[in-house]
Amino acid sequence: AQSVAQPEDQVNVAEGNPLTVKCTYSVSGNPYLFWYVQYPNRGLQFLLKYITGDNLVKGSYGFEAEFNKSQTSFHLKKPSALVSDSALYFCVVTDSWGKLQFGAGTQVVVTP
Amino acid sequence: DAGVTQSPTHLIKTRGQQVTLRCSPISGHKSVSWYQQVLGQGPQFIFQYYEKEERGRGNFPDRFSARQFPNYSSELNVNALLLGDSALYLCASSLEGGRETQYFGPGTRLLVL
Numbered sequence: 001a002q003s004v005a006q007p008e009d010q011v012n013v014a015e016g017n018p019l020t021v022k023c024t025y026s027v028s029g030n031p032y033l034f035w036y037v038q039y040p041n042r043g044l045q046f047l048l049k050y051i052t053g054d055n056l057v058k059g060s061y062g063f064e065a066e067f068n069k070s071q072t073s074f075h076l077k078k079p080s081a082l083v084s085d086s087a088l089y090f091c092v093v094t095d096s097w098g099k100l101q102f103g104a105g106t107q108v109v110v111t112p
Numbered sequence: 113d114a115g116v117t118q119s120p121t122h123l124i125k126t127r128g129q130q131v132t133l134r135c136s137p138i139s140g141h142k143s144v145s146w147y148q149q150v151l152g153q154g155p156q157f158i159f160q161y162y163e164k165e166e167r168g169r170g171n172f173p174d175r176f177s178a179r180q181f182p183n184y185s186s187e188l189n190v191n192a193l194l195l196g197d198s199a200l201y202l203c204a205s206s207l208e209g210g211r212e213t214q215y216f217g218p219g220t221r222l223l224v225l
Contacts, residue, residue: 032211043116043202044155044216051211090154098145098209099168102154 002027004074004091006103013110019081021106023074023091033074034092034100035065044090050074061085081110114139116205116217124223125193133188133220137205143167144186145214146178147202155202161186162209190222198224 004025013019025031035047048059055067065076074091091103117136125131137144143162147155157170161180180186184205190197200221204214 034213036216043218044204046213046215049213094211096211097168098143098160098206098211098214099157099170100145100147100155100204100214101157105154 002031002093002095002101004033004093004101004103006089006091006106008106009104010107010109013081013108015083015110015112016080019076019078019085019108019110021076021089021091021108023076023103025072025074025091025093027093031074032094033065033067034094035059035063035074035076036090036092036102038088038090038105040087047076047089081108083110083112086110116203116215118201118203118217118220120220121218122221122223124225126225127193127195129193129224130189130191131193131222133190133201133203133222135186135188135203135205135217137184137186137203138215141205141207141215142184143206143209143212144180144184145204145206145209146186146188147204148172149200149202149219151199158188160209167209193224195224198222 033050036044050067145160146158149155159178160168164180175191178188200219202219204216206212206214
């Protein structure tokens with residue numbers, strides 16, 4: 001069985017400061033990992049994915065994620081947070097035929 | 113290009129009724145997946161379809177069924193609605209299914225009274 005864990009229910013950060021959202025994974029074989037973001041009353045938006053290759057993955061809206069195989073982590077990062085980044089972030093793992101397994105989600109609150 | 117579209121946006125039903133939710137994938141996408149998101153939780157996988165065939169099914173009762181049409185649009189049907197079926201139902205499409213990126217629609221919010 002595969003799974004992802006997001007240890008923080010909420011992350012608070014001041015605008016302009018670095019933002020990190022943590023995720024650890026448990027899979028058999030090579031992991032396919034994603035980050036999605038959900039704004040209030042809206043669907044999920046794809047941010048980025050890791051399949052293979054470089055451990056630093058760049059995505060939409062200035063986000064990036066660092067894959068660490070030894071620590072089984074896939075943390076989402078943004079160098080300078082914006083108030084508009086306030087949203088619910090999901091770490092996701094997929095199996096070979098595309099069943100997405102979502103983490104519990106981390107609420108990000110960016111204060112002006 | 114239009115993204116994934118879903119209809120209706122909101123729906124109110126009573127216990128025991130049946131509901132049909134609809135989804136149109138991104139043009140060129142052949143795979144559609146359905147997810148249920150209960151308030152305060154991450155989405156849970158219900159079904160995946162590719163080329164009109166069911167590829168996978170999540171841990172949901174037989175009251176849940178779906179199908180995919182020749183134009184790759186899809187319907188999710190839920191019979192004998194329970195209060196616990198109240199949720200946001202999300203549809204996602206991808207080119208070929210599998211491990212490709214899935215793009216989500218805005219969802220249908222179902223309230224069962």
